[in-house]
Structure formats: structure tokens, C-alpha cells
Amino acid sequence: MALLEISGIIKQDRNATLLSPVHLQVEPSQCVMIRTRGDLGTLFLQIVLGLNRASEGEVFFQGERLHPDMKKWHQIGRFLLTDQLYSRLTVSEYLHFFRGLYTNGREIYSLMQLMGLESLQHKIIRKLNNSEKRRVHLARCLVNDPILLVLEDPEYKVDLETRHIIRKMFDQLLKEGKALLVTTSLVEDALAITDDVYLLDEQQFKKLNIENETDTQDSDEENVDIHFPVGSFVKIPAKVKDKILLFDPLEINYVESIEGKVYLHVKSDKFLCDLRLNELEGQLKTFGFFRCHRSYIVNLQRVREIIKWTRNSYSLILDDPNRSEVPLSKGNMEELKRLIGI
Amino acid sequence: MMSISWRRIQVIIRKELKDALRNYQVLMMVVVPIGMALLYQNMQSLEGNQLILIFPILMSFGMTGTIVQSMIIAEEKEKHTLRALMLSPATAIEVMIGKSFLSFFLTLLTIFLTMLVTGLSMGISLLFWCITLLCILFFITVGTIVGLMSKSLTETAYLGMPIMFLMGLSPIFAPLINKAWLTKIVSFLPTAHYLQATELLMKGKTFIVGSHWLNITIWLILAVIICLFVFKRNRIED
Numbered sequence: 226m227a228l229l230e231i232s233g234i235i236k237q238d239r240n241a242t243l244l245s246p247v248h249l250q251v252e253p254s255q256c257v258m259i260r261t262r263g264d265l266g267t268l269f270l271q272i273v274l275g276l277n278r279a280s281e282g283e284v285f286f287q288g289e290r291l292h293p294d295m296k297k298w299h300q301i302g303r304f305l306l307t308d309q310l311y312s313r314l315t316v317s318e319y320l321h322f323f324r325g326l327y328t329n330g331r332e333i334y335s336l337m338q339l340m341g342l343e344s345l346q347h348k349i350i351r352k353l354n355n356s357e358k359r360r361v362h363l364a365r366c367l368v369n370d371p372i373l374l375v376l377e378d379p380e381y382k383v384d385l386e387t388r389h390i391i392r393k394m395f396d397q398l399l400k401e402g403k404a405l406l407v408t409t410s411l412v413e414d415a416l417a418i419t420d421d422v423y424l425l426d427e428q429q430f431k432k433l434n435i436e437n438e439t440d441t442q443d444s445d446e447e448n449v450d451i452h453f454p455v456g457s458f459v460k461i462p463a464k465v466k467d468k469i470l471l472f473d474p475l476e477i478n479y480v481e482s483i484e485g486k487v488y489l490h491v492k493s494d495k496f497l498c499d500l501r502l503n504e505l506e507g508q509l510k511t512f513g514f515f516r517c518h519r520s521y522i523v524n525l526q527r528v529r530e531i532i533k534w535t536r537n538s539y540s541l542i543l544d545d546p547n548r549s550e551v552p553l554s555k556g557n558m559e560e561l562k563r564l565i566g567i
Numbered sequence: 568m569m570s571i572s573w574r575r576i577q578v579i580i581r582k583e584l585k586d587a588l589r590n591y592q593v594l595m596m597v598v599v600p601i602g603m604a605l606l607y608q609n610m611q612s613l614e615g616n617q618l619i620l621i622f623p624i625l626m627s628f629g630m631t632g633t634i635v636q637s638m639i640i641a642e643e644k645e646k647h648t649l650r651a652l653m654l655s656p657a658t659a660i661e662v663m664i665g666k667s668f669l670s671f672f673l674t675l676l677t678i679f680l681t682m683l684v685t686g687l688s689m690g691i692s693l694l695f696w697c698i699t700l701l702c703i704l705f706f707i708t709v710g711t712i713v714g715l716m717s718k719s720l721t722e723t724a725y726l727g728m729p730i731m732f733l734m735g736l737s738p739i740f741a742p743l744i745n746k747a748w749l750t751k752i753v754s755f756l757p758t759a760h761y762l763q764a765t766e767l768l769m770k771g772k773t774f775i776v777g778s779h780w781l782n783i784t785i786w787l788i789l790a791v792i793i794c795l796f797v798f799k800r801n802r803i804e805d
Contacts, residue, residue: 298654309646313589314582325578326655365651
């Protein structure tokens with residue numbers, strides 16, 4: 226029995242379908258991330274949390290159908306972006322207040338340490354910045370030590386320090402066997418945290434497939450080396466409507482594969498490319514590109530920062546106008562270090 | 568229905584108290600009636616007319632009772648903080664008891680302080696405090712209704728202010744206007760009866776158990792019934 230089971234929920238408003246059927250199971254120690262648009266993510270989480278009614282389908286928590294009067298609510302931690310804090314209390318007063326409502330839960334001081342709040346504990350919440358407030362919200366979700374956390378885009382508009390803390394928190398929770406259901410607006414962020422990434426839009430809900438690109442990697446590499454020796458003429462084609470654009474490899478910041486479609490990120494735009502990721506990897510290797518993740522090839526010349534979120538989660542920050550962030554799998558870290566020479 | 572936990576209510580009261588002491592809007596509702604009391608105390612021309620000294624008390628019924636109660640409820644609704652609370656074992660009833668307790672305590676404190684300032688003394692203080700407590704309960708229940716019905720802090724002003732003026736202050740102003748129909752309407756209000764009862768007490772008389780107590784009790788019961796009805800309906804909507 227899954228901890229949380231979402232069984233075919235649909236939301237229709239008059240004749241418009243707002244949410245297509247969602248089937249999803251979340252197990253203990255699993256982090257499921259859903260890439261979606263802001264308002265759709267809100268609607269989806271509201272339905273999961275029983276704040277909004279689905280047109281069809283059910284949500285089960287530990288096999289029990291979710292309903293507003295369910296006793297198990299306090300085993301679920303929840304953060305929605307519309308949540309607000311008691312702005313006149315201090316951080317410590319706020320957390321102790323929520324902790325006091327439960328008989329069991331976490332020790333507040335260690336919780337504040339986990340969320341990087343111990344130096345802010347006597348500050349009035351109104352005087353905190355948005356990133357710090359987000360950490361207070363997330364700490365509040367944890368006071369009763371829930372076994373499932375449902376979070377709406379926790380990294381939305383927060384600083385780098387807070388993102389570090391959030392990922393450390395996720396790591397800690399998963400280690401404790403807790404489950405996470407999190408929405409996000411960036412696939413790159415989601416992939417840096419977990420492999421269980423789903424895409425949700427009005428038409429569909431499906432799992433992001435990141436396995437299929439790795440199978441033939443080795444043989445491809447050899448072939449490609451023969452066909453594209455160093456210094457040969459290489460342009461990467463991309464399609465825009467009925468035109469074909471040709472990019473100089475060095476113009477490309479990174480290449481991303483989502484749902485079997487390959488996108489070239491050039492300046493601040495992205496272009497669909499017909500080549501497969503493995504083919505591109507072979508062609509681009511000689512130009513200083515690196516396969517940093519099953520779904521990503523990055524131009525190492527554009528990498529500005531390597532960020533270590535937790536022991537097994539890394540990201541690369543590029544120096545392009547968007548300061549794009551590309552996930553780096555743990556397995557590829559050694560290879561990258563070797564390439565850069567550190 | 569989950570049972571009510573006194574421990575959780577204590578936690579809620581403690582939080583409400585910390586919150587209220589830093590909330591300037593709430594503090595204003597305590598300060599204004601006391602300020603009024605100071606003003607009346609220094610008005611030489613009012614000597615002999617002790618009745619006007621009840622005015623600050625009526626004001627704190629409306630301001631510290633009704634307005635504060637509706638503000639602290641509406642603020643939670645406006646900011647969706649009540650939702651985070653509803654996921655916890657704390658029940659809506661416990662939250663309401665916690666908040667009512669705070670408004671009750673603040674109103675009582677304000678009335679006590681205004682009386683200290685004006686030096687108002689009551690013939691039989693036990694009777695005075697009994698009828699005062701009954702009135703505070705009524706005004707806090709009204710505040711709860713206003714708070715539950717408004718979706719934001721600003722809405723409490725639209726709903727709360729007229730009620731405060733009608734219920735709290737009209738017995739003072741109605742005699743000045745002196746229209747028969749107005750006097751008739753006002754004579755049904757609980758504050759009119761409160762005023763009459765305290766007038767009797769100040770003259771050193773006890774008042775007959777009948778009409779004044781009955782009137783205020785009926786108002787209180789009516790308010791509680793409406794409050795429960797509004798509470799049920801708004802909880803489902805939220």
C-alpha cells in the first residue's frame with residue numbers, strides 16, 4: 226500500500242478540463258517532483274490536500290480516502306505559497322506555538338538548526354526577508370514530524386542559501402523515511418533532487434522519461450569519434466517552424482532532453498533539435514561539452530559555478546543571461562573533476 | 568467531534584496574547600476608551616453628571632470587545648493562517664475559545680482601567696460586575712459573528728463600526744436627539760438596559776432582577792445562536 230495514492234483525479238470547470246487524469250503513488254523515502262505551471266500546481270495540490278474538490282477520482286492516504294474530518298491530517302505537513310505567517314511573533318515563538326498544539330514532534334532548537342534559523346530565532350517574523358520566511362514556513366511543516374510533506378514550489382524566488390538548506394532538508398527527510406510531494410516550475414531543479422519527475426499540464430500528466438538515452442552510450446561514443454575528428458566542420462541543426470537554423474557548437478549553452486525531445490539552449494532561447502542526445506554528445510565532445518546528467522549536455526566553457534547541494538546532489542550554474550542551472554549527477558562528478566583538472 | 572483540550576487552548580491564548588501586545592491596532596482599541604476616560608475626568612462641567620462616566624465603558628464594549636474580536640478572527644481568515652491551524656489537532660472551537668478569552672481579558676482590563684481613571688464607584692460592585700460580564704460576553708459574541716462574516720480586516724470595519732455605534736453608543740446620543748421612535752428602538756438595546764441598571768446602582772439602589780437581566784440575557788442567547796449558525800456555514804466554506 227502506497228503512502229499516498231492519487232487515483233485518476235480530474236478537474237473540470239464547465240466544459241474546460243483544468244486537470245487531466247492524474248495517477249500517482251508516493252512511497253516512504255520517495256521524493257516525487259512535479260514540474261508544472263504555477264496555477265495548475267496550486268489547483269493540483271489543493272485537490273490532493275482536500276481544499277478543493279476533484280470532479281472525478283480519489284486521493285488515499287495510507288489506504289484511507291482523504292476527507293476534511295480525517296484524523297490523519299496531522300501526519301501530513303503542508304506548505305502552499307499562499308500560506309502566511311503570524312508576522313508579529315518571533316521565529317521561536319511561532320514554532321513553539323505550533324509545536325505546542327501537538328503532543329509529539331520535533332525538538333524546536335534542532336529544527337531551527339536544520340532550517341538555518343537559529344541565529345534568527347528572536348527576530349520578529351515581519352522583519353525577515355522572503356527567503357528566511359520560506360524557511361520558517363518549511364520548519365512549521367516539520368514541527369509535528371509528519372510522514373508526508375506536500376510542498377508547493379518551495380524554491381520559488383528564494384536565495385541560494387535557502388535552496389541549499391531546502392535540499393539538505395529533503396535529504397534528511399528522505400533518510401528518515403519520509404515522503405515528499407513537491408511541485409516546481411523548473412525541470413532542471415527537479416532533476417537535481419530526484420529521478421521521480423513528472424510533467425503536468427492541462428493535456429497530460431506523465432513521468433519524465435530519463436532512462437532511454439543511456440543504453441547505447443558506449444558504442445555511440447566510439448562511432449562518433451571516427452566521424453567527427455577534432456577540428457572538422459560541425460554545425461548543429463535546429464528546427465524553427467519550417468526553417469532550419471545552424472548553430473556553432475560554442476554558441477550552445479547546454480542541451481536538454483525532455484520527454485525524448487532534445488532542446489538546444491542558445492542565449493536565452495531554446496530550439497528543438499532532431500538529433501538524439503547521444504549523437505549530440507559525440508559531436509559536441511570535442512568542443513568541450515560534457516554529459517553531466519542523463520538528460521543534459523553542458524558547454525563546460527559556460528560553467529561559472531559548481532554547487533554542491535547535498536552529498537549526492539550537484540548543479541552547474543552557467544554564465545548565460547539566465548544564469549541557467551543544469552543538474553549534475555553524482556556519478557559524473559569524478560569525470561568532471563578529471564576534465565577540469567581538479 | 569474531537570474533545571476540547573485545555574492544554575491546547577492555553578497554548579493558543581499564550582500566542583494570542585504575545586500577538587496582541589505587538590498589534591498596534593489592538594492596542595489602539597485599549598488606549599482609546601482609557602483616553603476618553605481621562606478626557607471626561609478632566610471635564611469640570613460634567614460634575615454631578617456621573618452617568619457620562621459610563622461612556623468609556625460602553626466604548627470598550629464595542630471597541631475592545633467587538634472590534635478586537637472581529638479583527639483577530641478576520642486577520643486569520645484573510646491570511647489563511649487558520650488553515651495551517653486546522654491541519655493540527657487544534658479544533659476550530661479551541662481556536663475560537665482562545666481568541667474569545669483574549670478579547671474577554673482585554674475588555675475586562677480596559678473597563679477596569681477606565682473606572683480607575685474616572686474614579687467611578689458602584690453601590691454594589693458584585694451586581695455591577697455580573698451585569699458587565701454579561702454585556703462583555705454579548706459584545707464578544709457579536710465580534711465573533713462579524714469576524715466570521717468578513718473576509719478581510721477592512722471588511723470588519725464596515726460591519727463592525729455600525730454595530731459598535733448602534734449597540735454601544737446610541738443610548739448616549741438618543742436622548743440628545745429626543746425623537747420618540749428612536750427612543751423606542753434604543754430602549755430595546757442591551758446597552759440601554761445596562762445604562763439604566765448602572766444608573767440605579769450608582770444611586771445606591773439595587774435594581775429589580777427582572778427586565779434588565781432578562782433583556783441582556785435574551786440578546787446574548789440570540790447572538791450565540793446566530794454565531795453558531797454563522798460558524799457552521801463559514802467553516803464549510805473555508
